[in-house]
Amino acid sequence: MSASPYVVETKGLTKRxxxxxxxxxxxxxxxxxxxxGYLGPNGAGKTTLIRMLLGLTSVSGGEVxxxxxxxxxxxxxxxxxxxxxxxxxxxxxxxxxxxxxxIVAAAREPDAHRRIEGxxxxxxLTKRADEKVRAYSxxxxxxxxxxxxxxxxxxxxxxxxxxxxLDPAGIEEFRFMIRGxxxxxxxxxxxxxxxxxxxxxxxxxxxxDQGRVVVQGSIDELTGExxxxxxxxxxxxxxxxxxxxxxxxxxxxxxxxxxxxxxxxASINRRLVEAGLEVHRLxxxxxxxxxxxxxxxxxxxxxx
Amino acid sequence: xxxxxxSISFPGPRLVRAEVxxxxxxxxxxxxxxxxxxxxxxxxxxxxxxxxxxxxxxHGPAGGVANLGYGMLLxxxxxxxxxxxxxxxxxxxxxxxxxxxxxxxxxxxxxxLFNARIPGGLAFVLPFVAGAYAITAVVSVVAAGSLAAPSVxxxxxxxxxxxxxxxxxxxxxxxxASLLGSSTTALGILLAxxxxxxxxxxxxxxxxxxxxxxxxxxxxxxxxHAVQHHAVQGVVTxxxxxxxxxxxxxxxxxxxxxxxxxxxxxxx
Numbered sequence: 001m002s003a004s005p006y007v008v009e010t011k012g013l014t015k016r017x018x019x020x021x022x023x024x025x026x027x028x029x030x031x032x033x034x035x036x037g038y039l040g041p042n043g044a045g046k047t048t049l050i051r052m053l054l055g056l057t058s059v060s061g062g063e064v065x066x067x068x069x070x071x072x073x074x075x076x077x078x079x080x081x082x083x084x085x086x087x088x089x090x091x092x093x094x095x096x097x098x099x100x101x102x103i104v105a106a107a108r109e110p111d112a113h114r115r116i117e118g119x120x121x122x123x124x125l126t127k128r129a130d131e132k133v134r135a136y137s138x139x140x141x142x143x144x145x146x147x148x149x150x151x152x153x154x155x156x157x158x159x160x161x162x163x164x165x166l167d168p169a170g171i172e173e174f175r176f177m178i179r180g181x182x183x184x185x186x187x188x189x190x191x192x193x194x195x196x197x198x199x200x201x202x203x204x205x206x207x208x209d210q211g212r213v214v215v216q217g218s219i220d221e222l223t224g225e226x227x228x229x230x231x232x233x234x235x236x237x238x239x240x241x242x243x244x245x246x247x248x249x250x251x252x253x254x255x256x257x258x259x260x261x262x263x264x265x266a267s268i269n270r271r272l273v274e275a276g277l278e279v280h281r282l283x284x285x286x287x288x289x290x291x292x293x294x295x296x297x298x299x300x301x302x303x304x
Numbered sequence: 305x306x307x308x309x310x311s312i313s314f315p316g317p318r319l320v321r322a323e324v325x326x327x328x329x330x331x332x333x334x335x336x337x338x339x340x341x342x343x344x345x346x347x348x349x350x351x352x353x354x355x356x357x358x359x360x361x362x363h364g365p366a367g368g369v370a371n372l373g374y375g376m377l378l379x380x381x382x383x384x385x386x387x388x389x390x391x392x393x394x395x396x397x398x399x400x401x402x403x404x405x406x407x408x409x410x411x412x413x414x415x416x417l418f419n420a421r422i423p424g425g426l427a428f429v430l431p432f433v434a435g436a437y438a439i440t441a442v443v444s445v446v447a448a449g450s451l452a453a454p455s456v457x458x459x460x461x462x463x464x465x466x467x468x469x470x471x472x473x474x475x476x477x478x479x480x481a482s483l484l485g486s487s488t489t490a491l492g493i494l495l496a497x498x499x500x501x502x503x504x505x506x507x508x509x510x511x512x513x514x515x516x517x518x519x520x521x522x523x524x525x526x527x528x529h530a531v532q533h534h535a536v537q538g539v540v541t542x543x544x545x546x547x548x549x550x551x552x553x554x555x556x557x558x559x560x561x562x563x564x565x566x567x568x569x570x571x572x
Contacts, residue, residue, distance in 0.1 A: 054409050056572040079411025086409070090402030095329055103403070106322035107412040113318075152410065 004068050007032045007156045007187045008053060012062035015048050015211075022048045024211035025062065030189060030204075032155075035182045037198035037219075038191040039289075040208035041297055046191045047087060049208070050160055054084055067155055080109070083154035085162055089145025093134040097125055097144050100133060105151050112151045119147040122177070138165030146177070157181060158189045163197055175201045199223070199289040209297050223287050229265045231255045232281035233272055242275055243268065254281060313413050315420030323424020326397060327390060336389060337429060340382040341436040348378050349443045356449075367444045368451030369458070373534025375440035376462055376527075381499075381537065383433045383466075384473045388494045391477025394425040395563060396487040399570075408572040418482060418567040422560070425474050433470045437463050454530070461528045462535075469523050472552060473498065476519060479559025483566045503538050515541045519555040522548030 008030040015023040023045045030036045040046045051057045053064060055072040064071040069078035091100045098116065105112035120126045123143035128136070136144065142165055149157055159178075163171050171194075178188050178201050192198050198205060199219060206216035215222065232254030233239045239255060240248055246263055248255040257268060265282055272279050328334060352366035365371075398404040398417075407417055441463065445453045454462070473494075481490035498520065505511065505518050515521060524536040525548035532540060 051571075056405055056408060058571070076411045076413060079409055082409065082411070084409045086405060088402075090406060092326060092329075092397070092401050092403055094331075095326070099325060099329065100403075103322045103326065104406055104410060106318040107407050107410040107417065110318070148406065 004065075005032055006030055007067055008189070009065045010049075010053075010062060013049065013052060013059065013064060014061035015045070015052055015057070016060040021211055023052065026208070026211070026213050028206055028213055028216065030187065032187050033182065033185055034203040035178055035188045035190060035201050037202035037205035038189060038208065039193070039195065039198060039205055039293060042193070044208045045211040046208055047160055050084070050086055050158055050189075050191060053158065054082070054086065055079065056086065080152060081155045082158065083149030083152055083156075084158040084160075085142075085145040085149055086158075086160050088138075088161075088164070089141055089148070091133040091141065091144065094132060096130050096132055097136065097140075098129040100144065101129075101148055101151065104148050108152050111153070115151050115153065119150040122150065123147045124173075139167065139170050142166060154186060156187045156189070158191075160191045161193070162190065163192060163194055171197060195288075195290040195293055205289070207293060207296055214296055219289065222292055223289055227260075227287065228256050228258050228285040229268065230281060230283045230285055231257055231268065231272070231279070234278035234280065238275070239272055239277055242271060242277075256285065259284075313415040313419060315416045315423075319412075319416065319420040320424045320427070323394065323420050324427050327394060327425060327428040330393065333389060333393060337386040337432045340386040341379060341432040342439065344378055344382045345375060345436040345439045348375060349439065349447075353443075353447065356447075365447050365449030365451055367447030367449060367453065369444070369454050369530055370451075370534050371447075372440060372444035372454050372458075372462065373531035375444065376437075376466055376531060376535035377537060379433060379436050379440065379466055380469045380523075380535065383429075383436065383470050384498060385495065386432065387429050387470045387474040388477040388498065389491065390425050390429045391474040391479075392481040392487050392490045392494065394421045394428075394474075395478045395481025395483075396485055396490060399485050400487055405572040414568040415564060418564045421478055421482075422475065425478060426471055429470060429474055430467055433466060434463075437466045458528055458530050462531060465523075465527050465535075468526070472520065472523060472556060475556045476559045479556075479561070479563035482563030483559075485566070485570065506538055506541055513543075516543045516547055516551055519551075522550075522552040526552075 006029045008028060010026050010028045013023055013026040014021065026049060038046055048057070052059050053066060053071065055075040066078040067081055071078055092103070095103070098120070101116045101120065102113070105116055120129050123146050125140065125143055125147060128140065133141065133144070142162060146159070146162065163174055166174060175197065178190065181188055190198060190202060202219060204218045205222060206213045208214065230251065230253070231239060236254055240250065243255065243257055246257050248257045259265060265284055269279055269282050349366050352371060355363040356365050398407060408414060441459045477490065477494050480494060481487060484490045502518055502520055506515055506521055521541045522543070524540045525543050525545065527535045
């Protein structure tokens with residue numbers, strides 16, 4: 001394990017394609033031993049950043065460190081402990097799943113060959129491993145891609161849209177597998193547009209838009225403290241008048257009231273009860289990752 | 305967890321075996337290579353034996369030195385095509401399938417990935433050529449009849465020349481395909497050059513010593529003297545052995561260097 005608390009650190013990481021800036025001065029820190037979500041709309045530069053982390057494409061500016069090793073200078077040292085799926089996992093379709101594993105194991109250390117069976121078992125492909133990959137469904141290819149990424153016994157797994165093509169049961173299975181990998185002390189970086197899945201699976205996230213990381217932190221910090229509460233009383237019209245200073249917003253089943261440091265759910269409750277109102281509902285409204293994501297990206301869109 | 309870092313450029317036997325696996329599991333390539341080498345040789349000698357059997361006074365035996373040379377010509381032409389096919393697939397197969405990226409993210413040196421293709425592809429294609437040549441050599445001795453059978457020395461030197469010819473075309477194809485990254489383009493260019501352009505250029509005597517620089521021409525010069533006029537397509541360009549060796553080595557080195565450079569520099 002690397003000594004740094006971060007398995008990936010970038011400083012001012014930039015990638016230009018001619019005049020177009022695909023990744024624009026990204027400073028990213030991915031904590032060790034976590035599931036980290038990397039979110040952004042299509043074309044935001046997610047895959048380009050992943051490709052730079054893995055040394056698949058050159059860097060136009062800035063610095064990258066993976067597992068404490070500078071990339072691309074020390075790529076052999078860093079990538080020996082990294083497993084990755086970039087975009088759709090690709091295989092020689094005329095070879096079997098097991099043969100495809102052997103091809104990549106041959107490029108890794110000798111122990112990688114001994115991990116083939118375990119990796120196939122882990123993704124549930126043991127029985128289909130001797131079939132040609134051309135007969136695999138997309139979901140099976142995704143699982144084989146994960147198995148292949150595990151051949152190096154990685155400290156860091158980078159999975160680009162790994163849940164594409166999986167059915168709901170497969171997605172749930174995948175989520176458990178990722179959590180299992182994190183429980184083993186590995187770090188999993190998940191690039192995905194499935195916000196709900198990222199919220200359920202990851203500990204921390206970064207949201208990227210137009211090549212820039214616009215926010216990063218733990219899921220709790222970003223979805224964070226509820227900023228509104230839903231209130232339902234015996235007389236919502238009267239409650240509206242009592243709470244008018246807080247800018248209440250009538251909703252289907254009562255009122256949505258904004259809270260901050262000086263106004264809390266408890267203080268709202270006290271005010272309503274003291275006014276003789278029956279409080280039927282007082283529910284802190286947690287901001288979903290989806291809401292937060294859309295707030296951020298739409299705000300940026302409006303500013304552009 | 306491991307901290308293994310395979311940073312060396314030397315590919316190692318596992319990586320070479322993986323290259324052989326990738327080629328020998330391509331059914332179309334295996335069938336084509338077998339047909340172009342062993343199959344074509346069997347057909348040639350079957351025909352020669354049949355016509356000799358039908359009218360021995362008009363058609364000579366299937367063996368002998370001259371027919372050894374014709375067998376070598378067939379293998380060098382068709383085996384050369386098979387070598388080009390194998391070289392092109394070895395050079396661009398990973399890239400075409402999108403697997404090159406998966407190999408790069410292992411951290412293995414790209415130079416090692418490229419270098420593994422050299423022995424890997426040769427280990428695939430040379431046994432077919434050796435098999436075809438073995439048939440040629442055996443028939444040239446056993447079926448010599450009234451003709452002089454080739455000496456052991458001639459058989460050995462012819463075999464070495466045969467393998468050298470195939471290895472040359474494999475290496476050139478590997479380098480060109482790795483450079484271009486497209487199997488279709490590389491195959492088209494190489495076959496057009498080997499089968500059409502090179503023979504035409506060699507025939508243009510006004511090119512003078514410039515013909516010595518044509519890739520592959522040196523191979524004709526190095527063919528064993530006793531079979532040279534049978535084993536070579538068209539005329540043998542007059543040049544010294546040293547010049548022939550130098551142009552062949554230079555061609556292979558340049559092709560492989562370009563292929564290696566592109567493998568290391570391209571976006572995966």
